[in-house]
Amino acid sequence: MIRLSELPSDVQESVARTREKVAALHAELPRNELVVWTAGNVSERVQIPPDADGVPGLFVIKPSGVSYDELAAENMVVCTLDGEKIEDGTPDRLRPSSDTAAHAYVYRHMDGVGGVVHTHSTYATAWAARSEAIPCVLTMMADEFGGDIPVGPFALIGDDSIGRGIVETLRGSRSPAVLMAQHGPFTIGADAKAAVKAAVMCEEVARTVHFARAYGEPPRIDQEQIDSLFDRYQNVYGQ
């Protein structure tokens, strides 16, 4: 069993910083109306200093079923990339999110991913209920998702099934979001904040396209224009 208190001090400091970030980012889920009750979770890969030999990959995720207003850095759970909780200073009985296996699978198989988010946000989940990809009919979709928001396979919670479906779907897409069939959106990012942003934007475009379709099928943006918009937004937009 890995004990956090026995890891190098710079690793412990990195874990502490990650716990603070992940705890704070969970407040964005209710604030952006992406969750009801406790139905969403955020995680972030711990940045392990390059000279920390022998330290395994770790990530931080919320404890399962704990109300968002009770989340704090102190109760964020630290796990190995196999999804096993380490001795992280939280009570042994405090279990990590029920989606821990899915987050862990993504971290094991997508090296560039530093953050993962899962919600059941209403409009994105309605598209997932129909197992229907959200077509790229908005410039905001081209900017953020580089095309359609894809649908992943139906999979049961608790083992690698969901994680495998996320990875296999996103490997073939520029999108940082995937709608797992009849379940809901999972998003990824370079860090947890980027994954939370993708979850917010996924719900926003799911809602907009839903309303646009009420009056007919909106036309998909031409692929060349999608590519141009995606390139500008990813490489020029912002500061």
Ligand SMILES: O=C(CO)[C@@H](O)[C@@H](O)COP(=O)(O)O
């Ligand atoms: O949908 C499910 C469970 O079926 C979970 O994603 C959701 O309730 C969040 O669970 P956690 O509180 O992260 O364990």
